[in-house]
Amino acid sequence: MLSRRKFGKNILSQLVGISLASTLGGRAFAQQQSIRIGYQKYGTLALLKDQKILEKTLDPKGISVQWALFPAGPPLLQALIAGALDFGSAGDLPPIFAQASSPGSMVYVGHETPAGASEAIIVPQNSAITTIKDLQGKSIAVTRGSDAHWLLLAALKNNGLSLNDVKVSYLLPAAARPAFEGGKVDAWAIWDPYLSGVSSPVRVLATGEDVQGGTEFYLASKEFYQKSPELLHEVTNAIAQCDIWMESHKAEVAAILAHSTGLELDVVTRSIAKIHYGYHPITHPVIASQQHIADTFAAAGLLPSAPNVQDAAPEI
Numbered sequence: 001m002l003s004r005r006k007f008g009k010n011i012l013s014q015l016v017g018i019s020l021a022s023t024l025g026g027r028a029f030a031q032q033q034s035i036r037i038g039y040q041k042y043g044t045l046a047l048l049k050d051q052k053i054l055e056k057t058l059d060p061k062g063i064s065v066q067w068a069l070f071p072a073g074p075p076l077l078q079a080l081i082a083g084a085l086d087f088g089s090a091g092d093l094p095p096i097f098a099q100a101s102s103p104g105s106m107v108y109v110g111h112e113t114p115a116g117a118s119e120a121i122i123v124p125q126n127s128a129i130t131t132i133k134d135l136q137g138k139s140i141a142v143t144r145g146s147d148a149h150w151l152l153l154a155a156l157k158n159n160g161l162s163l164n165d166v167k168v169s170y171l172l173p174a175a176a177r178p179a180f181e182g183g184k185v186d187a188w189a190i191w192d193p194y195l196s197g198v199s200s201p202v203r204v205l206a207t208g209e210d211v212q213g214g215t216e217f218y219l220a221s222k223e224f225y226q227k228s229p230e231l232l233h234e235v236t237n238a239i240a241q242c243d244i245w246m247e248s249h250k251a252e253v254a255a256i257l258a259h260s261t262g263l264e265l266d267v268v269t270r271s272i273a274k275i276h277y278g279y280h281p282i283t284h285p286v287i288a289s290q291q292h293i294a295d296t297f298a299a300a301g302l303l304p305s306a307p308n309v310q311d312a313a314p315e316i
Helices: 012-014 022-028 046-052 053-061 074-082 094-101 147-158 173-181 221-228 228-249 251-262 265-272 282-301
Strands: 034-039 062-070 087-090 104-111 119-124 140-142 166-172 186-190 202-207 219-223 279-281
Touching: 022 046, 022 140, 022 202, 034 046, 034 074, 034 228, 046 053, 046 228, 046 251, 053 062, 053 228, 074 087, 074 094, 074 104, 074 219, 074 279, 094 104, 094 219, 094 282, 104 221, 104 228, 119 147, 140 173, 147 186, 147 202, 147 282, 166 202, 173 186, 186 251, 221 228, 228 251, 228 279, 251 265
Parallel strands: 034 062, 034 087, 140 166, 140 186
Antiparallel strands: 087 219, 104 219, 104 279, 119 186, 119 202
Protein backbone atom coordinates (compact mmCIF):
# COMPACT_ATOMS: atom_id res chain seq x y z
CA MET A 1 0.00 0.00 0.00
CA LEU A 2 1.14 3.56 -0.64
CA SER A 3 1.12 4.42 3.06
CA ARG A 4 3.81 1.78 3.64
CA ARG A 5 5.95 2.48 0.59
CA LYS A 6 7.89 5.69 0.25
CA PHE A 7 8.14 7.50 -3.05
CA GLY A 8 11.83 7.86 -2.24
CA LYS A 9 12.54 4.40 -3.67
CA ASN A 10 14.71 4.45 -6.74
CA ILE A 11 12.51 4.87 -9.81
CA LEU A 12 14.48 2.43 -11.91
CA SER A 13 13.99 -0.27 -9.30
CA GLN A 14 10.26 0.44 -9.42
CA LEU A 15 10.30 -0.13 -13.16
CA VAL A 16 12.14 -3.43 -13.08
CA GLY A 17 10.63 -4.75 -9.85
CA ILE A 18 7.48 -6.78 -9.38
CA SER A 19 4.47 -4.60 -10.19
CA LEU A 20 1.86 -3.96 -7.56
CA ALA A 21 -0.79 -5.00 -10.02
CA SER A 22 0.57 -8.52 -10.38
CA THR A 23 1.20 -8.79 -6.65
CA LEU A 24 -2.23 -7.68 -5.53
CA GLY A 25 -4.24 -9.04 -8.44
CA GLY A 26 -7.52 -7.65 -9.69
CA ARG A 27 -8.68 -6.77 -6.18
CA ALA A 28 -6.27 -3.83 -6.06
CA PHE A 29 -8.32 -1.95 -8.63
CA ALA A 30 -11.79 -3.26 -7.90
CA GLN A 31 -13.15 0.06 -6.68
CA GLN A 32 -11.68 2.31 -9.39
CA GLN A 33 -12.97 1.84 -12.95
CA SER A 34 -11.34 4.95 -14.45
CA ILE A 35 -8.78 7.61 -13.74
CA ARG A 36 -9.21 11.26 -14.74
CA ILE A 37 -5.96 13.00 -15.65
CA GLY A 38 -5.53 16.69 -16.42
CA TYR A 39 -2.70 17.58 -18.78
CA GLN A 40 -1.33 20.45 -20.82
CA LYS A 41 -0.16 20.38 -24.43
CA TYR A 42 3.45 20.18 -23.29
CA GLY A 43 5.41 17.94 -20.96
CA THR A 44 5.50 14.31 -19.93
CA LEU A 45 1.75 13.85 -19.49
CA ALA A 46 1.18 14.92 -23.11
CA LEU A 47 3.60 12.20 -24.23
CA LEU A 48 2.15 9.70 -21.76
CA LYS A 49 -1.21 10.25 -23.44
CA ASP A 50 0.23 10.08 -26.95
CA GLN A 51 2.17 6.87 -26.32
CA LYS A 52 -0.70 5.24 -24.39
CA ILE A 53 1.76 3.81 -21.88
CA LEU A 54 -0.75 3.94 -19.04
CA GLU A 55 -3.56 2.50 -21.13
CA LYS A 56 -1.41 -0.51 -22.02
CA THR A 57 -1.17 -1.27 -18.31
CA LEU A 58 -4.72 -0.44 -17.23
CA ASP A 59 -6.88 -1.55 -20.16
CA PRO A 60 -6.40 -5.27 -19.37
CA LYS A 61 -7.61 -4.54 -15.84
CA GLY A 62 -10.78 -2.87 -17.12
CA ILE A 63 -9.68 0.61 -16.04
CA SER A 64 -10.08 3.47 -18.50
CA VAL A 65 -8.04 6.68 -18.66
CA GLN A 66 -9.92 9.93 -19.21
CA TRP A 67 -7.79 12.86 -20.37
CA ALA A 68 -8.72 16.54 -19.97
CA LEU A 69 -6.70 19.31 -21.65
CA PHE A 70 -6.01 22.59 -19.83
CA PRO A 71 -4.26 25.80 -20.99
CA ALA A 72 -2.24 26.22 -17.78
CA GLY A 73 -1.63 24.83 -14.31
CA PRO A 74 -3.99 27.07 -12.30
CA PRO A 75 -7.25 26.01 -14.02
CA LEU A 76 -6.07 22.39 -14.01
CA LEU A 77 -5.61 22.43 -10.25
CA GLN A 78 -8.91 24.23 -9.79
CA ALA A 79 -10.51 21.20 -11.43
CA LEU A 80 -8.44 18.84 -9.26
CA ILE A 81 -9.44 20.41 -5.95
CA ALA A 82 -13.06 20.63 -7.14
CA GLY A 83 -13.13 16.86 -7.58
CA ALA A 84 -13.27 16.85 -11.38
CA LEU A 85 -9.80 15.26 -11.75
CA ASP A 86 -7.82 12.56 -9.94
CA PHE A 87 -4.34 13.48 -11.10
CA GLY A 88 -2.44 16.18 -12.98
CA SER A 89 0.66 18.32 -13.15
CA ALA A 90 1.51 21.99 -12.71
CA GLY A 91 4.47 24.26 -12.06
CA ASP A 92 5.78 25.31 -8.68
CA LEU A 93 3.28 28.05 -7.79
CA PRO A 94 -0.17 26.66 -8.76
CA PRO A 95 -0.13 23.95 -6.04
CA ILE A 96 0.49 26.62 -3.41
CA PHE A 97 -2.53 28.65 -4.49
CA ALA A 98 -4.61 25.47 -4.71
CA GLN A 99 -3.62 24.36 -1.22
CA ALA A 100 -4.28 27.83 0.18
CA SER A 101 -7.79 27.93 -1.32
CA SER A 102 -8.71 24.35 -0.45
CA PRO A 103 -6.60 22.86 2.38
CA GLY A 104 -6.48 19.08 2.48
CA SER A 105 -7.74 18.60 -1.06
CA MET A 106 -4.55 17.54 -2.85
CA VAL A 107 -1.26 15.73 -2.37
CA TYR A 108 2.22 16.24 -3.86
CA VAL A 109 3.19 12.97 -5.54
CA GLY A 110 6.47 13.66 -7.38
CA HIS A 111 8.19 16.11 -9.69
CA GLU A 112 10.24 16.47 -12.84
CA THR A 113 13.88 17.54 -12.96
CA PRO A 114 13.81 21.35 -12.55
CA ALA A 115 14.05 23.25 -15.85
CA GLY A 116 14.46 26.88 -14.86
CA ALA A 117 15.66 27.90 -18.32
CA SER A 118 12.22 26.98 -19.66
CA GLU A 119 10.64 30.11 -18.20
CA ALA A 120 11.73 33.71 -18.52
CA ILE A 121 10.87 37.38 -18.30
CA ILE A 122 11.32 38.80 -21.78
CA VAL A 123 11.15 42.13 -23.57
CA PRO A 124 11.46 42.95 -27.28
CA GLN A 125 15.07 42.93 -28.38
CA ASN A 126 14.93 46.61 -29.33
CA SER A 127 13.40 47.63 -25.97
CA ALA A 128 15.15 50.22 -23.82
CA ILE A 129 14.57 47.85 -20.90
CA THR A 130 17.80 45.94 -20.27
CA THR A 131 17.54 44.89 -16.62
CA ILE A 132 14.88 43.86 -14.13
CA LYS A 133 15.25 47.22 -12.40
CA ASP A 134 14.27 48.93 -15.65
CA LEU A 135 10.83 47.32 -15.33
CA GLN A 136 9.80 49.87 -12.69
CA GLY A 137 6.65 51.57 -13.92
CA LYS A 138 6.38 49.25 -16.93
CA SER A 139 3.56 46.88 -17.88
CA ILE A 140 4.13 43.12 -17.63
CA ALA A 141 1.90 40.25 -18.74
CA VAL A 142 1.83 37.10 -16.61
CA THR A 143 -0.61 34.31 -15.83
CA ARG A 144 -1.92 34.67 -12.29
CA GLY A 145 -0.87 31.81 -10.03
CA SER A 146 1.49 30.28 -12.59
CA ASP A 147 5.15 29.43 -12.08
CA ALA A 148 5.94 32.53 -14.18
CA HIS A 149 4.11 34.57 -11.51
CA TRP A 150 6.67 33.32 -8.98
CA LEU A 151 9.49 34.14 -11.38
CA LEU A 152 8.21 37.69 -11.72
CA LEU A 153 7.70 38.27 -8.00
CA ALA A 154 11.05 36.76 -7.02
CA ALA A 155 13.01 38.54 -9.76
CA LEU A 156 11.53 41.88 -8.75
CA LYS A 157 12.19 41.20 -5.06
CA ASN A 158 15.81 40.25 -5.77
CA ASN A 159 16.25 43.62 -7.45
CA GLY A 160 14.65 45.76 -4.75
CA LEU A 161 11.25 46.02 -6.43
CA SER A 162 7.77 44.64 -5.81
CA LEU A 163 4.67 44.01 -7.87
CA ASN A 164 3.47 47.43 -6.71
CA ASP A 165 6.34 48.98 -8.69
CA VAL A 166 5.10 47.58 -12.02
CA LYS A 167 1.81 47.38 -13.91
CA VAL A 168 0.76 43.74 -13.99
CA SER A 169 -1.66 42.42 -16.63
CA TYR A 170 -2.92 38.98 -15.59
CA LEU A 171 -3.44 37.12 -18.85
CA LEU A 172 -3.43 33.50 -19.99
CA PRO A 173 -0.78 32.76 -22.64
CA ALA A 174 -3.25 32.87 -25.54
CA ALA A 175 -4.09 36.49 -24.69
CA ALA A 176 -0.64 37.50 -23.44
CA ARG A 177 1.20 36.61 -26.64
CA PRO A 178 -0.65 39.06 -28.93
CA ALA A 179 -0.49 41.71 -26.20
CA PHE A 180 3.28 41.30 -26.01
CA GLU A 181 3.95 41.00 -29.73
CA GLY A 182 1.59 43.91 -30.42
CA GLY A 183 3.39 46.18 -27.97
CA LYS A 184 0.44 46.51 -25.57
CA VAL A 185 2.64 45.35 -22.67
CA ASP A 186 6.33 46.07 -22.16
CA ALA A 187 7.36 42.63 -20.90
CA TRP A 188 6.08 39.08 -20.54
CA ALA A 189 6.80 36.46 -17.87
CA ILE A 190 6.17 33.16 -19.60
CA TRP A 191 7.15 29.49 -19.89
CA ASP A 192 7.83 27.05 -22.73
CA PRO A 193 6.67 26.29 -25.33
CA TYR A 194 5.23 29.81 -25.50
CA LEU A 195 8.65 31.23 -24.63
CA SER A 196 10.41 29.52 -27.52
CA GLY A 197 7.47 30.26 -29.81
CA VAL A 198 7.64 34.07 -29.65
CA SER A 199 7.82 35.20 -33.27
CA SER A 200 9.96 38.31 -32.80
CA PRO A 201 13.49 38.63 -31.36
CA VAL A 202 13.53 39.09 -27.58
CA ARG A 203 15.87 39.93 -24.74
CA VAL A 204 15.79 37.72 -21.64
CA LEU A 205 15.92 39.63 -18.36
CA ALA A 206 15.69 36.66 -15.98
CA THR A 207 14.93 32.95 -16.03
CA GLY A 208 13.64 30.44 -13.52
CA GLU A 209 17.22 29.42 -12.84
CA ASP A 210 17.75 32.81 -11.20
CA VAL A 211 15.04 32.14 -8.61
CA GLN A 212 15.30 28.35 -8.20
CA GLY A 213 12.05 27.91 -10.12
CA GLY A 214 10.90 25.83 -13.04
CA THR A 215 9.81 22.63 -11.28
CA GLU A 216 6.89 20.65 -12.67
CA PHE A 217 4.95 18.82 -9.95
CA TYR A 218 2.66 15.82 -10.13
CA LEU A 219 -0.36 16.07 -7.85
CA ALA A 220 -3.27 13.86 -6.89
CA SER A 221 -6.57 14.64 -5.25
CA LYS A 222 -6.55 13.67 -1.60
CA GLU A 223 -9.46 11.28 -2.19
CA PHE A 224 -7.70 9.49 -5.04
CA TYR A 225 -4.49 9.24 -3.02
CA GLN A 226 -6.34 7.67 -0.09
CA LYS A 227 -8.70 5.36 -1.96
CA SER A 228 -6.54 4.16 -4.88
CA PRO A 229 -2.90 3.97 -3.78
CA GLU A 230 -2.05 1.02 -6.03
CA LEU A 231 -3.49 2.77 -9.06
CA LEU A 232 -1.53 5.90 -8.15
CA HIS A 233 1.64 3.79 -8.18
CA GLU A 234 0.74 2.53 -11.65
CA VAL A 235 0.47 6.14 -12.82
CA THR A 236 3.82 7.22 -11.37
CA ASN A 237 5.53 4.10 -12.73
CA ALA A 238 4.16 4.92 -16.18
CA ILE A 239 5.40 8.52 -15.87
CA ALA A 240 8.88 7.35 -14.88
CA GLN A 241 8.92 4.93 -17.81
CA CYS A 242 7.76 7.66 -20.18
CA ASP A 243 10.44 10.09 -18.93
CA ILE A 244 13.19 7.54 -19.53
CA TRP A 245 11.96 7.06 -23.09
CA MET A 246 11.63 10.82 -23.68
CA GLU A 247 15.13 11.63 -22.47
CA SER A 248 16.63 9.24 -25.04
CA HIS A 249 14.24 10.07 -27.91
CA LYS A 250 14.16 13.87 -27.97
CA ALA A 251 13.92 14.14 -31.74
CA GLU A 252 10.82 11.96 -31.72
CA VAL A 253 9.43 13.86 -28.73
CA ALA A 254 9.90 17.15 -30.59
CA ALA A 255 8.03 15.83 -33.62
CA ILE A 256 5.12 14.62 -31.48
CA LEU A 257 4.85 17.87 -29.54
CA ALA A 258 5.16 19.98 -32.68
CA HIS A 259 2.21 18.10 -34.12
CA SER A 260 0.11 18.33 -30.96
CA THR A 261 0.79 22.03 -30.32
CA GLY A 262 0.89 23.27 -33.91
CA LEU A 263 4.27 24.89 -33.25
CA GLU A 264 7.15 24.78 -35.69
CA LEU A 265 9.48 21.83 -35.19
CA ASP A 266 12.51 24.06 -34.64
CA VAL A 267 10.64 25.94 -31.89
CA VAL A 268 9.85 22.73 -30.03
CA THR A 269 13.36 21.38 -30.58
CA ARG A 270 14.85 24.50 -28.97
CA SER A 271 12.42 24.21 -26.11
CA ILE A 272 13.01 20.58 -25.17
CA ALA A 273 16.78 21.02 -25.49
CA LYS A 274 16.52 22.87 -22.16
CA ILE A 275 14.87 19.90 -20.44
CA HIS A 276 16.28 16.78 -18.79
CA TYR A 277 13.29 14.51 -18.33
CA GLY A 278 13.19 12.51 -15.13
CA TYR A 279 10.68 11.60 -12.43
CA HIS A 280 11.71 12.27 -8.81
CA PRO A 281 10.07 11.65 -5.44
CA ILE A 282 9.11 14.50 -3.14
CA THR A 283 11.84 15.29 -0.58
CA HIS A 284 12.21 17.64 2.37
CA PRO A 285 14.35 20.16 0.41
CA VAL A 286 11.70 20.29 -2.31
CA ILE A 287 8.98 20.98 0.25
CA ALA A 288 11.18 23.61 1.90
CA SER A 289 11.56 25.37 -1.44
CA GLN A 290 7.79 25.31 -1.95
CA GLN A 291 7.30 26.69 1.55
CA HIS A 292 9.64 29.57 0.74
CA ILE A 293 7.53 30.42 -2.31
CA ALA A 294 4.35 30.26 -0.23
CA ASP A 295 5.81 32.47 2.50
CA THR A 296 7.02 35.02 -0.06
CA PHE A 297 3.61 35.31 -1.71
CA ALA A 298 1.91 35.66 1.67
CA ALA A 299 4.37 38.37 2.68
CA ALA A 300 3.59 40.19 -0.56
CA GLY A 301 -0.11 40.16 0.31
CA LEU A 302 -1.00 37.82 -2.54
CA LEU A 303 -2.18 35.07 -0.21
CA PRO A 304 -4.20 35.62 2.98
CA SER A 305 -1.77 33.28 4.72
CA ALA A 306 0.90 30.79 3.69
CA PRO A 307 -0.28 27.17 3.63
CA ASN A 308 1.79 24.57 5.42
CA VAL A 309 3.16 22.75 2.36
CA GLN A 310 4.22 19.77 4.46
CA ASP A 311 0.54 19.02 5.09
CA ALA A 312 0.17 18.20 1.39
CA ALA A 313 3.19 15.86 1.38
CA PRO A 314 2.18 12.96 3.63
CA GLU A 315 4.78 10.56 2.24
CA ILE A 316 7.84 12.36 3.63
